[in-house]
Amino acid sequence: MYKRQRQDGIDTSCVAVDREHASGIALISVNAEGENSIVVASGANMDLGRVDIDRAAAEIRAADVVLMQLEVPVAVVEYAAEIAAEAGGPVILNPAPAPAEALRPELLRHLYAITPNRSEAARISDIEVTDMTGARRAAEAIHAMGVRNVVITLGGDGSLIYDGGRFEHVDAFRVAAVDTTAAGDTYNGVLACCMAEGQGLVEAAREASAAAAISVTRMGAQTAAPTRKEVKEFLVNRE
DSSP, X not given: OOHHHHHTTOOOTTOOOOSSSOOOEEEEEEOTXXXXXXXXXXXXXXXXXXXXXXXXXXXXXXXXXXXXXXXXXXXXXXXXXXXXXXXXXXXXXXXXXXXXXXXXHHHHTTOSEEOOBHHHXXXXXXXXXXXXXXXXXXXXXXXXXXXXXXXXXXXXXXXXXXXSSOEEEXXXXXXXXXXXXXXXXXXXXXXXXXXXXXXXXXXXXXXXXXXXXXXXXXXXSGGGOOOHHHHHHHHHHHO
């Protein structure tokens, strides 16, 4: 089990096995423009509990960056964020899928950054995000809720970063998209990786944008994610 992950250098020692429920699964359809629609059956994901977080608490405390999303119970996300924040590590939340209920201040105040896309930012802020003006207003509103940094991903329009003092816009890389599935996951993974290596948020966002751009030129989700070498070569060729 997890042979491929170990081959890729991924530590699977904290992966829990649920003997009663199947793994979560996503059914994805892609239109002619490469945009996707996803239906998720959560399965074992929603059985993740505080006891599982306690088992991994030492790893969470020692992590350079903790990255989470919302395909597990929000209460568990809150608990893990509290542990990580108290240890001094930055916590990034990718609020996907868009939360059905308002995210509690107890979670938001523990976040170093939140990375919603347009629809997620609109759901959280209750502000429509159809252009850059809307994105700025939504970012300001989310920051006012207690999050230190807001990173709104805007697809082909790049990403907008707000730290409460100024806005930074990171351009997207123009590519011929065939499948946008997992572009957000790729972006967030690379963002966290670069921050763990000591890069600033804006610099990390540029590398994350490059990785996401590569991913949308390929079909699939996990199979579309580029290697670090591919991202570096892509950036060199775009300079």
